[in-house]
Amino acid sequence: MGYITAGINHRTAPITLREQVAFSADQLPDALQSARSHTGIEEIAILSTCNRTEIYCALHSSAAETIEMYYGKLIDWLTHYHQINSHQTNSNLLAEHAYLFYDQEAIRHLMRVACGLDSMVLGEPQILGQLKSAYASAQEADTAGPALNRLFQHSFTTAKQIRTETAINEQPVSVAYAATRLAKQIFSDLSENTALLIGAGETIELTARHLCQQGVSNIIVANRTLERARLLTDRFGGRPVLLSDLSQVLHESDIVISSTASPIPVLGKGAVERALKQRRHKPMFMVDIAVPRDIEPEVSELADVFLYTVDDLQDVIEDNLQQRKDAARKAERMIEADTFEFMTRMRSLDAVNLLRNYRQSTEAMRDQELEKAMQWLARGANPEEVLQQFARSLTNKFMHQPSVQLKNAAAMGQQEKLEWAEKLLGLDSNQKTDSTQDA
The missing domain is CATH 3.40.50.720 (NAD(P)-binding Rossmann-like Domain)
Structure with missing residues (x-):
């Protein structure tokens, strides 16, 4: 699972370009469906304000080549949807002003946007409401799935905490x-x-x-x-x-x-x-x-x-920002911690899925061997011999695939994999055995 954000804002693009890629609320349902159809990305949300147009996406892969491919598709879609280059000689006009964030940077960026740290007016509160509206539009269009839901909810929680614990929006600067x-x-x-x-x-x-x-x-x-x-x-x-x-x-x-x-x-x-x-x-x-x-x-x-x-x-605006800048430094530290927490949680979800699949696989092996054992018992076989055979067969099945992979790693000289496998399997690297047995 990976996250990407693509877009332009007041720092990277002039108003003449920003107004060309702006979306009205009425446009969003069609735009979200169009973006998903054009790019093949299932989870998409679009934020469009006077200072930014950003597209937030959740991908099934975080490989660099996959991210670059989808970024290109997003810029291409945005260009054609708004017909930006219909009167331009430079076909890369939008790409020249756009930016891309992925994974940890994308998560951090969304949190900074939610807290007003990326706004023209530091700490301005309106952006959080606009972001919630963008999320609601994606939900209504059915383009916000579980991954984006987790990211947006975490960002909203972070924004609320920062506004409660810092003076980021106490001064009326907007x-x-x-x-x-x-x-x-x-x-x-x-x-x-x-x-x-x-x-x-x-x-x-x-x-x-x-x-x-x-x-x-x-x-x-x-x-x-x-x-x-x-x-x-x-x-x-x-x-x-x-x-x-x-x-x-x-x-x-x-x-x-x-x-x-x-x-x-x-x-x-x-x-x-x-x-x-x-x-x-x-x-x-x-x-x-x-x-x-x-x-x-x-x-x-x-x-x-x-x-x-x-x-x-x-x-x-710059004249009234000093107090908010002090609060912003504290907010940045809080965002850094929350970004790390969110990334850790997402990685743990990957482990949960892996463990679920592994458990299903081992339970299938167990049930298969158990069925064989029950059949032998029904035929009147010696219970002790049946149990011993059941234990040997189940052990061999459990060890077969790891043994194949470990032998391949050893043959390829992949010592790091072998050392990691020792930790994974809970083995003592100094333990000596008198004999070995192929699985």
């Missing part, structure tokens, strides 16, 4: 927090500004909470469904509007923060230009947290707009 902090640098008193939040997911909810804490009282939430937008405005105050009515409220907004799951931009340059005219070119601060992007990149060309993407928030 993309939503960074966006709010950046807005405060541009508008000194946020209480005088109107904020437009596009979307109604977890990130937007967190953004609304931070804005309220900073004194923003006038919030507009635009969403595809009015009911979902109203849930947020009921909690934090403000006005819900439909996404289709965005142009009617855009001119009121000093701060625009967007995070939807739309595959295409929901806000274009033309709409922003019209809003600026209505505002008499009063500046607008915009943060596009979504991947794929919600706001057309050309909006940044407008003189009165400050447009930031998730990649631009990195410098803001």
Whole structure:
């Protein structure tokens, strides 16, 4: 049994590539089945966020050549599924930015992701919920089998322990927090500004909470469904509007923060230009947290707009990380220990399967010889002679295959195998016998 992880993230790939390989929640069932069909891998889960797209797999073999083969198939599938190279001259575009982890490194990586140690915002808590959703999607698609189940459950347990025993997420450092902090640098008193939040997911909810804490009282939430937008405005105050009515409220907004799951931009340059005219070119601060992007990149060309993407928030985030870095060092040590524990447990499962097969084999030999002995007894044979014959036959059968293998190892000069066999069989290497007997 082996594990591999293949993917790209904010460290290895630009946003222009990350948005091309992003999966919406609606796509995942089809994508999981497609990935399994294309690669032949039975156990697959896909995590897709604004900062990463990763594929987690469990294999029946951990041989290096097998891992490389499946890695190639995964990259090939991801490339064709999203048609990444349909407008690219370089057919290896995705492979140039992708990474591969296998076995122990794959296990450690998943735990680091679950704990937020691999996130743009160190220790951010949202990733754990996203990872649980990815796991749930794989379960629903029937692509998460026993091996992936064990790995994900162990990772969730580790993440919970780390968040309980360290200060990894005590400081409010997140993309939503960074966006709010950046807005405060541009508008000194946020209480005088109107904020437009596009979307109604977890990130937007967190953004609304931070804005309220900073004194923003006038919030507009635009969403595809009015009911979902109203849930947020009921909690934090403000006005819900439909996404289709965005142009009617855009001119009121000093701060625009967007995070939807739309595959295409929901806000274009033309709409922003019209809003600026209505505002008499009063500046607008915009943060596009979504991947794929919600706001057309050309909006940044407008003189009165400050447009930031998730990649631009990195410098803001770095200022508030020192306490989390101290906690992260402790978390890394805990992950190292938990990775070793998980690997040990998985290896012991391999031994359990081997022992089960060995027991079944020996029990079959025993039953066969016992049946012969019972037949001899039924015919009136001497019980003592039957028992002696039973013991000799059973001993010879038990020893036959190990004897063949030991003789082959000796003939090939494989001394290490012979020494290991002594330990396995519980023999004293100094023990001397007066005679030997072939089995």
